[in-house]
Amino acid sequence: MSFAYVVVTVLTIAVNAWAAIADFARAGFVLANSAALGVPHSWIPMLGALKAAGAAGLSLGLLGVPLVGVAAAAGLVLFFTGAVVAHVRIRVYGPIAVPAGYLGLAVACLVLGVA
Template sequence: MHIAYVVVTVLAVAATGFSGVAALAHFRPILPGMAAAGVPQSWLTFPIGTLKTAGAVGLLLGLLGVPLVGVAAAAGLVLFFACAVHTHLLARDHSAQFLLANGFLLLSGAAFALGLAGN
């Protein structure tokens, strides 16, 4: 179980960390998907980029020996990405970013479940 937790969480850290930094940097390829979902560009720095990056850091802390922080970060990311999926659905946006949000939700959910199972 521990190996699965480490692998899934490392993937979640990498994916969510990249996504958070991309939002903070207003990375051009993500802008059309955000606009299609009705997300104002001003939200990319805070709350979106900040929360994703903080979640990735929390997952990393969980891997480095603070397991409750990792589980809490995973729970927060599950809530964040559930809201992201909901936002895309409300906007009837089924772009690549909608699919990515679903993937991030699954990764975060797996990290959460494996983190709980390991504690």
């Protein structure tokens, strides 16, 4: 396990845990972003649960279950690819940097986890 993998994965865990908490708390920016994208507010808890599951899986990967960490990273790559596609499809480019950044972190976790 490389130092780079640990640093990137800890950062990815932190931002996804924070995003999941914001979803569960129904933070104002979460509600505004979901409304702009046409995502029903009833989906927000499930989206938060997926982010939390990704963070938990990455944590397990760091704790010695590398296949779970790789699977979690792959799941987050798929999740945030969908988020970026949703922004492009609806042409909401202002906040696209956030899911794109999360996607970049998830890709880095996946690449470093497989390496």
